[in-house]
Amino acid sequence: MKKIMNAPDAFVAESLEGLVRAHEGLVTFGAGRTFIRRRDLAPGKVAVISGGGAGHEPLHSGFVGRGMLDAACTGHVFTSPTPDQIVAAMDETDTGAGCLLVVKNYDGDVMNFEMAAEMAASRHAIDTVIVEDDAATGPSLRSRGRRGIAGTVVVEKILGAAAEQGSNLAALKTLGDDLNRRIRSMGVALRGTTVPENARETFSLGPDEMEIGVGIHGEPGLERTRFAGANEIIRLLGERILAEFPSDVAEGGTARPLLIVNGFGGTPPIELYLAQGIAHRFFENHGVVPARTLTGTFVTSLDMAGLSITLALLDEVQFKLWCAPVATPCLSW
Known part of the structure; x- marks a missing residue:
């Protein structure tokens, strides 16, 4: 294994x-250099804080800035940040309106953010949103229920925009819980990821195999199947995504759909844009016409080859929050 590192x-x-x-x-x-925060904090605004293990960049550290996160705590590769890191982030970024913790649904992340909230409860008003967007609902070694994967970007962006516009802690919590019902994602891997510490792939695929429903820590997916063309891959992901929305969200009819094609770290842009075009057409053919799209590498699993599709069926307010200005290292408009 060769990586650009010391x-x-x-x-x-x-x-x-x-x-x-x-x-x-x-x-x-x-x-103490234990977390990254936005350089200019806004007085009287709820601090939106997230984090997780390294290896998912640009999530979360690349999304710190105006209109998104106030702080991000990073652990070792695929290892949750410690409670002390999270408490330090709350102490430094709470400017008087409390802290909202945005946590991917993996056991280690949930446990450490819960511990941090307990440790800091006497000093800060705190609430938590657990992101649960993975349509692959099979057993997981790292979470109970749906995992938090690429839909985390949508949750962080919309909650960050709402906080920037002055929403209070209770309103942000309500908004975050509603977003969980409206976002579904699913991924496919063509090659496992190589962790620097042990220099071997987390799982191995043959030349004619692919893994459907993978997580973002290199864990295997729901099904290992024969490698197929892009149309078939997108169909497999898209059908599962549509089937996993709550009925009242899927049948609402007034949603503003957001479609994200996300690379896992080892997939070139030419493949991601090809997938975006096919996914856009697939959802249109199923009566879901994307109102906005995003294509690129946002939530990775180090160097895994593959991608995920995220569909968010947003209401009008949520859609406007997604479109609101944002200025971070890796997401800006």
Whole structure:
């Protein structure tokens, strides 16, 4: 295995150093360099804080800035940040309106963010939104219920925009819980991911195999099947996504659909845009016409080859929040 790095144990810290140096107008290190926060905090605004293990970049550190996250806590590769990191982020970014924790539904993340909330409860008003967008609902070694995957970007962006516009903690919690019902994602892997510490792939696929329903920590998916063309891959993902929406959301008829094609780290843009075109056509043919799309690499599993499709059936208010201005290192309009 060859990676551009010095040593596995310095991999994450050196990467975060580079991120801050590259975007120092937007972000800075927090106390003790244990988290990244937006450089200019807004007084009286709810602090929106997220985080997770490294290896999913640009999630979460790349989405710190105006209109999105106030802070992101990063653990070692595929390892949750510690409660102390999260508490330090709350202490530094709470400017008087409390803290909203946005947590992907993986056991380690949920446990450590819960511990941090308990540790800081005497000093901060705190609420939590657990992101649960994965349409692959089979057994998982890392979560109970739906995993939080690429739909996390939608939740962080919309909640960040709402906080920027002055929504209070209770309103943000209600909004986040509603978003969980409106977002479904599903991924496919063509090659497993290589973790720097052990220099081997998390799972191995043959030349004629693909893994449907993978998570973002290199865990295997729901089904290993014969490799197929792009039309068939998108059909498999799209049908499962549509089937997993609650009936009242799927049959609402007034939704503003958002379609995201997300690369897992080892998939070139030419393949992602090809998939975007096919996915757009697939959902149109099923009566779901995307009102906005996003294509690129946003929630990765290090160097995994593959992609995920996310469909968010947003209401008008949520759609406007998605379209609201944002300025972060890796998402900006």
